[in-house]
Amino acid sequence: MNDVLIIGAGVVGCSIARELSVWNLRITVVDKENDVAMGTSKANSGIAHAGFDAHTGTNKAIYNVLGAKMLPELARELDFPYRQNGAFVLCFDESGRPKLQELLEQGIRNGVQGLSILEGDQVRAIEPNVSDKVVAALYAETSGIVSPYEMTIAYAENAAVNGVEFLLDNEVRGIKRVESGFEVTLKDRTLLTKTVINCAGVYADAIYNMVSDKPLFEIVARKGEYCLLDKKCGGLTDKTLFQLPTAMGKGVLVAPTTHGNIIVGPTAEDVPDKDDVDTTFDGLNKAFNTASVSVPSLARRNIITQFAGLRAHADVNDFVIGESDVPCFYNVAGIESPGLTSAPAIAVDVAKAVAEKLHAVKKDNFVAKRKGIPCFAKMSDSERQQLIATNPLYGRIVCRCENVTEGEIVDSIRRPVGARDLDGVKRRTRAGMGRCQMGFCTPRVMEILCRELGMEMTEITKCGKGSHIVVGRTE
Amino acid sequence: MTYRNIVIVGGGPAGLAAATAAYDAGERDIVILEREEMLGGILNQCIHNGFGLHTFKEELTGPEYAARFEQLVYDRGIEYRLGSTVINVSADKVVTYVSEKEGLQKISAKAIVLTCGCRERPRGGINIAGARAAGIFSAGTAQKLVNIDGYMPGKEVVILGSGDIGLIMARRMTFEGAKVKAVVELMPYSSGLNRNIVQCLNDFNIPLMFSHTVVDIKATDGRVSSVVIAAVDERLQPVMSTAQEITCDTLLLSVGLLPENELAGYANVQLSPVTNGAVVDDQMMTDVEGIFECGNVLHVHDLVDYVSEEATHAGKCAAAYVKNGNTATEYVPTCGTNGVRYVVPQKIRKDDNYEQISLRMRVANAFRNVELAVLLDGEKIVSRRRPIVTPGEMETVVLNSELVKRVKQGGKLEVTLLGGTK
Missing domain, CATH: 2.60.40 (Immunoglobulin-like)
Known part of the structure; x- marks a missing residue:
């Protein structure tokens, strides 16, 4: 019997799992995908928002500000990429100034520190590539950037170290209320659990409606398309550059990533298919052209890849957090932006509520710290020398664009909740994230996955399910 | 730190020819650093013939062509290190490399010849919309899977781009029992050799559609299930009314090669925005004294014979530089x-x-x-x-x-x- 079953291994599910693993509870995380961070958590802007955007008093505003304050320390504790780089909200027109002022005041009401309004020239003095048309900007000193999938993986690994079980590639097919709690039917087994925490992202409404027919909330999948630029453009901006927000969201941004690329996007389009993460011709044009308004020198030829993610937008327009009308069934739904920033704070609150409900006691052997995979590319030469001395596989470069070694790839597979497919290795090590986009390292990474997991080449997938890379032997 | 007269970065056709020529010009202190476990570079996966017509007046396969140059290196006893990836070249000519055997090593060189070759332009570089599914490969990656590893990337194939590797792979996949449904080329002409169009497409009745491009990729269960192609107008913009869907499980991309100049960049070598290679003088020397470039890292060649020719010259000039210094x-x-x-x-x-x-x-x-x-x-x-x-x-x-x-x-x-x- 599980104490807690968490549905969804995105940043919300994994962070809750980790915070719950502080207590002596039997916790399982299930996800339909082959890895953690496979939904919104792998395809978003990766911004640690300061907290001025959300209306004061909403869950979004409260958790954003709390989460933003937790992130710097959390990033050290769990060893994931985070940097406080600051952000501008750019205003291109004198008529936009009142809106900037509103954002500033809202931010102050929300408890955000380090907000100020700068004139266009002051902005360009800091970020010379910003458009001449910018007349003023809101500056948010505490805004940061984070690697969203690495943050999720860090949470998941630490949760696993603390005893949480992960059942991946295991879709929830049904949930039945039983006397002791819930009987949850998965793809390959049935689990009994006292409580359920629904962190199913764009499918959170469907999961909730397995136990209740109340129309508490509906989730709309809102697609955002992005372009990623080569690291050689990393100097285009150090600050995150927003434009004044619209009804559909915070608009298109230009920002550095924690790994030194430039990210451009997202668009915002509601889509009927909750698995539709296809990029579109129009979407990419729109993302790029809109971003070019902020930074006119953006060049298409430097795009190395594009992707799309789905925001789980709740029709109630705020995060839905807490125990539902069905006792012991918790919803953590509609966690769209600023969901990534809010996740650490949401996790603490939800874990506390569930632990109290279950009268749990704290473990005495909780491991709070996690050390990530060594990153050869970011080391000094003497650190590299020491690393290779510990294991010669760190001296064998597999991904030449990002300088990822075989040692790191082996680590990514052997760690708790380790990589099981090419994309899993990519998110954990950056092998294939560079400018050749896995052109050279695909066969090598496949071989390493085969060796480590005892699989055949024909079984290796890009990202689970039917995404096989090769179809058979040559004749 | 060790000291060498000439360090050659890359043991492909350019590196082998440069090393040989430097030796023949009297230089003895040469080392080739190669990241793979064998010399020969990309030629190892080019098992088709057609190499060496100019150099040897006969048709060789890629590995055979490479073997001839490897033999020259062996005969001269020129030193080479395999599994050794160069991770940095500085403007003061210190080469940093790592390998399983040696860990991290630094060599201070009098002359460096960069012969690192090129890479393929990926999907992201040409902004093809659609599913981000398995089954999309650059042609060279597919070539490695088929020719070196012995695995088929797919059964029904559409190829975007008529670069030489794409054309060669159209034939190769057909030999291996796959159905190549079309080669789609954005431009009104091919960027590949005419002989490859004849021998790889025409001989197998594979349609080559000029002025067309892929406008969408569809997938089922994470693997490509079809691509949508459309004609383009004179501004190369797709005309959506001409769109047609082709069922396939594989899309190969042969949409251009890019010289791999990261190391030159670290050494502050001036690069040309047109070739994406270094700016060199007629001795193949870059604007950083003592750093030379040749082969596909300098500009993408059509025939390996010309790579060898250019690299031979570069090797000779590097040896002369070591001996005489900069005479320019x-x-x-x-x-x-x-x-x-x-x-x-x-x-x-x-x-x-x-x-x-x-x-x-x-x-x-x-x-x-x-x-x-x-x-x-x-x-x-x-x-x-x-x-x-x-x-x-x-x-x-x-x-x-x-x-x-x-x-x-x-x-x-x-x-x-x-x-x-x-």
Whole structure:
């Protein structure tokens, strides 16, 4: 019997799992995908928002500000990429100034520190590539950037170290209320659990409606398309550059990533298919052209890849957090932006509520710290020398664009909740994230996955399910 | 830190030829650093024949061609290190590499020859919309999977781009039992060799659709299930009313090769935005004294024979540099005009004592019956008739270096196309 079953291994599910693993509870995380961070958590802007955007008093505003304050320390504790780089909200027109002022005041009401309004020239003095048309900007000193999938993986690994079980590639097919709690039917087994925490992202409404027919909330999948630029453009901006927000969201941004690329996007389009993460011709044009308004020198030829993610937008327009009308069934739904920033704070609150409900006691052997995979590319030469001395596989470069070694790839597979497919290795090590986009390292990474997991080449997938890379032997 | 006269970064065709030539010019302190576990570079996966017609007057496969140059290196006892990836080259010519055996090592070199080759342009570089599914490969990756690893990337294939690797792979996949449904080319002409179009497509009735592109990729269960192609207008924009869906499980991309110049960048070598390779003089020396470049890292070649030829020259010049230091005093710039997209080298040493200077270039468009002319300060000094020039085939003009000495102060050499029809 599980104490807690968490549905969804995105940043919300994994962070809750980790915070719950502080207590002596039997916790399982299930996800339909082959890895953690496979939904919104792998395809978003990766911004640690300061907290001025959300209306004061909403869950979004409260958790954003709390989460933003937790992130710097959390990033050290769990060893994931985070940097406080600051952000501008750019205003291109004198008529936009009142809106900037509103954002500033809202931010102050929300408890955000380090907000100020700068004139266009002051902005360009800091970020010379910003458009001449910018007349003023809101500056948010505490805004940061984070690697969203690495943050999720860090949470998941630490949760696993603390005893949480992960059942991946295991879709929830049904949930039945039983006397002791819930009987949850998965793809390959049935689990009994006292409580359920629904962190199913764009499918959170469907999961909730397995136990209740109340129309508490509906989730709309809102697609955002992005372009990623080569690291050689990393100097285009150090600050995150927003434009004044619209009804559909915070608009298109230009920002550095924690790994030194430039990210451009997202668009915002509601889509009927909750698995539709296809990029579109129009979407990419729109993302790029809109971003070019902020930074006119953006060049298409430097795009190395594009992707799309789905925001789980709740029709109630705020995060839905807490125990539902069905006792012991918790919803953590509609966690769209600023969901990534809010996740650490949401996790603490939800874990506390569930632990109290279950009268749990704290473990005495909780491991709070996690050390990530060594990153050869970011080391000094003497650190590299020491690393290779510990294991010669760190001296064998597999991904030449990002300088990822075989040692790191082996680590990514052997760690708790380790990589099981090419994309899993990519998110954990950056092998294939560079400018050749896995052109050279695909066969090598496949071989390493085969060796480590005892699989055949024909079984290796890009990202689970039917995404096989090769179809058979040559004749 | 160890000290070497010449470090050659890359043991592919360019590196092998450069090493051999440097040795034959009298240099003995040479080391080749190769990241793979064998010499030969990309030739190892090019198991088709057609290599070496110019150099050896016979048709060899890629590995056979490489083996001939490897033998020259073995015969001379030139040192090479395998599994050794160079991770940095500094402007003061310190080469940092790592390997399983040696860990991290630094070599201070008198001369460095960069022969790191090129990579394929990925999907992201051309912004194809659609599913981000398995089954999308650059043609060279598919070639490695088939020829080296022995695995089939798919059964029903569409190829975007008519670069040589794409054409070769159309034939290779067909041999292996796959159905290649179409090769789709954005431009109204192919960027590959004509002989490859004939031997790899026409002989197998594979349709080549010019002025078409892929506008959408569809997937089922994470693997490509079809692609949508459409004709493009004269501005290369897709005409959506012409869209048609082709069922397939694989999309191969052969949409251009990019010189791999990260190391040159670390050493602050000036790069050309046109070739994506270094700016070099006629001795293949970059603007960083003692750093040389040749082969596909300098500019993408059509035939490996020309890579070997260029690299032989670079190796010889690197050896001369080690011996004599930098002798350059005055340069004459070169440029391409009127349809000549680039000229390598970008500058010529006026005091050069090599008798012949090879100017290599590519044209921007296909022309028939055209005159390829070299103008020296506007005066025509060389004229070559060509029945056809195409962007897929490199052109070479050999100059007598005496001619260059006639250039006046501030003058230039211009290669241009005269007459001809598109």
